[in-house]
Amino acid sequence: MAKKIVIIGGGVAGLSAGIYAKLNGFDAEIIEMHSVTGGQCTAWDRKGYRFDYCLHWLVGTRKGPFNDIWRETNVLNDNVEIVDHDVHTKLIAEDGREFVIYTDLARWEEYLCKLVPEDTKKIKKMCGDMKKSAFLQPFSDPPGLRKIGNTIKSGFGMMPVMILFMKYGRKSCEEYFRKLDFKNEDLNFFLNSIFGSRDFSALAFIMMFAWFNQKNAGYLIGGSLPMAQRMTNWYIGLGGILRAKSTVSKIMVEDDTAKGVVLSDGSEIAADYIISAADGHSTIFDMLGGKYIDKKIKNAYEKWELFTPIVQVSFGINKIIESDVPVETWITPGQVIGMTKTGTGYSIMNYCYDPTMAPSGKSVIVIRFDSPWDLWKDLESNDYKNEKLQIEKDARVILEKRYPGISDAIEVCDVATPVTDVSYTGVWKGSYEGFLPSSKNLMDNLNSTLPGLKKFYMAGQWLFPGGGLPPAGQSGKWAVQYICKEEKMMFKAS
Numbered sequence: 001m002a003k004k005i006v007i008i009g010g011g012v013a014g015l016s017a018g019i020y021a022k023l024n025g026f027d028a029e030i031i032e033m034h035s036v037t038g039g040q041c042t043a044w045d046r047k048g049y050r051f052d053y054c055l056h057w058l059v060g061t062r063k064g065p066f067n068d069i070w071r072e073t074n075v076l077n078d079n080v081e082i083v084d085h086d087v088h089t090k091l092i093a094e095d096g097r098e099f100v101i102y103t104d105l106a107r108w109e110e111y112l113c114k115l116v117p118e119d120t121k122k123i124k125k126m127c128g129d130m131k132k133s134a135f136l137q138p139f140s141d142p143p144g145l146r147k148i149g150n151t152i153k154s155g156f157g158m159m160p161v162m163i164l165f166m167k168y169g170r171k172s173c174e175e176y177f178r179k180l181d182f183k184n185e186d187l188n189f190f191l192n193s194i195f196g197s198r199d200f201s202a203l204a205f206i207m208m209f210a211w212f213n214q215k216n217a218g219y220l221i222g223g224s225l226p227m228a229q230r231m232t233n234w235y236i237g238l239g240g241i242l243r244a245k246s247t248v249s250k251i252m253v254e255d256d257t258a259k260g261v262v263l264s265d266g267s268e269i270a271a272d273y274i275i276s277a278a279d280g281h282s283t284i285f286d287m288l289g290g291k292y293i294d295k296k297i298k299n300a301y302e303k304w305e306l307f308t309p310i311v312q313v314s315f316g317i318n319k320i321i322e323s324d325v326p327v328e329t330w331i332t333p334g335q336v337i338g339m340t341k342t343g344t345g346y347s348i349m350n351y352c353y354d355p356t357m358a359p360s361g362k363s364v365i366v367i368r369f370d371s372p373w374d375l376w377k378d379l380e381s382n383d384y385k386n387e388k389l390q391i392e393k394d395a396r397v398i399l400e401k402r403y404p405g406i407s408d409a410i411e412v413c414d415v416a417t418p419v420t421d422v423s424y425t426g427v428w429k430g431s432y433e434g435f436l437p438s439s440k441n442l443m444d445n446l447n448s449t450l451p452g453l454k455k456f457y458m459a460g461q462w463l464f465p466g467g468g469l470p471p472a473g474q475s476g477k478w479a480v481q482y483i484c485k486e487e488k489m490m491f492k493a494s
C-alpha cells in the first residue's frame, strides 16, 4: 500500500510537494483553507479585468535547478510565453529626477557611467560584482542528500562568487553603497532609496541582477493565477487529492511522531508523513503549540525582520495606457495614503505588456505601497471599510497625477490590504514573503525538519530569508526527497 502524505497548504510550496509526492508513488492530499490554490501566488477577476498579486519575476525561467523544478511542476511548458523586461524599475524623485534600473548589466553600466562619469570606476566595480555572482548556482538537492562529487563540482564552479560571499554575506545594501563611496549625490540617493532604511542584504541585491542579466528571471504571460492553476492541474492529473476550504487547526502527534491533522470542524485525517507548507509561524506555534523549536527557530521568529505588508490598489481602465517600463517607483517618503505614511513612496505598475490582464482596448494599472501590520491588526470593521475608501480616494489622486485625465476612464477600483492577505492565506503579520533577507540572516536558512519531531517536514517561504517562488517550489521538492530517503526509495523528478 502506498504511504500517505498530508500536505498543509496549497500555495506553490504545497503544490510542489504534492506533485513530487505523486511522482514518487505516494498518496497525497493537500489541505487548503482557501477555495483556490496558489496562496500568495494569486490574482482575482473583476468585471473582465484581472488583478495580479504576485508574479513579476520568476528566477529559473531559462536554466538551472529552479528551471528544472518549474518544468517538472508544469509551471513552465512549451505553451508558456516568457517576457524579459529591458527595464526592471524606473525611480522617480519628487522633483522629477529619474533613474532607470536596466536588467542588462552592460546597458546599466553604460547608462550609469554616462549619467555620473565621475563614479565610473566604482560603477564598474558594482556591476562587476553583479556579473560575478552569475557563478552562483543553487543546489538541486537538499542539505544532507548532496552527492560529494556534485558538491565539489559546484564548489569549484562557485569559486569566483565565494569572495563575494565572504565580503558581502554579512553586509546590508546601505553598508555596501557606503563602501563603494560614490561621489555623486544623485546616485547615492537613488540607490539608497531602493530599500530605504531597511537592513536589506547586499548579497541578495547583487545576486538579483545576475539573474536578470542572464535572462533567467522573466515574467510569465498570464501571471500568477494560471501559474498556480497549471501546478494544480498537474497535481490532480497525477491523482493527487485536493481538499479546499478546509483549515488545519492542529497537527496530531504521538510519541513525538506526526500522525495526522485535525481540521477546524474537528475531523481528523491520518497520515504517514506530514509536510506543512502553510504559514511558518502558525505551523510551529499554533498547530504544534510551540513544542518543537530550538534556539535558531526561536531567534528567527523573535528577531528577524519581516517584509512589511503591502496595500495594493488595482484599477481597471477603459482605454489603452502605454508605458515603456513595467514598474515606476515614486520616491515620496512621508506621503500619506489613507492612514499610512509611506517609508520610501509607492510603485505604479502598468500591465500593458500582458494582454491577458485586461479586455481588448483596456488597461490594468496597480499602485502598491508598504503599510506596517501594526496599523491594521486591530482595525474594527467600520474603520476598516472607511480606510479602504480613503485609500481608494488617495490612490485615484496619485493615478491622476501620473496619467492626467485618466480618472474618467476608471471602470473598476479594488483595494487589497494586509488584512486581505492574512484572511485568505493566514500569512503571519501580512508578511507576504516572510523574513527580509538581511545582513544577519541571508546565509541562515531554517531546516526542513523540526527538532525532536518525526515524520514531519516543513516547506515554503518561511525556511529561506527572502522567500519567493523559487524557494517555495524547491522546498516542496526537498521535503519529498527527504521522505524518499526515509523510505529508502530512489527519488524521481519526472
Ligand SMILES: Cc1cc2nc3c(=O)[nH]c(=O)nc-3n(C[C@H](O)[C@H](O)[C@H](O)COP(=O)(O)OP(=O)(O)OC[C@H]3O[C@@H](n4cnc5c(N)ncnc54)[C@H](O)[C@@H]3O)c2cc1C
Pocket: 008, 009, 010, 011, 012, 013, 014, 031, 032, 033, 034, 037, 038, 039, 040, 041, 053, 054, 055, 056, 057, 058, 059, 246, 247, 248, 249, 277, 278, 279, 282, 310, 424, 425, 426, 427, 432, 433, 459, 460, 461, 462, 467, 468, 469, 470, 472
Ligand atoms: C505582492 C507580491 C509580489 C510578489 N512577487 C514575487 C515575484 O515577483 N517573484 C517571486 O519569486 N515571488 C514573489 N512573491 C512571493 C511569493 O508569492 C511567495 O514567496 C510564495 O508564493 C510563497 O509560497 P508558499 O507556498 O511558501 O506560501 P503561501 O503562498 O503563503 O501558501 C501557504 C498556503 O497555505 C494555506 N494555509 C495557511 N494556513 C493553513 C491552514 N491552517 N490550513 C490549510 N491551509 C492553510 C494558505 O491559504 C496558502 O494557500 C510575491 C508575493 C507577493 C504577495
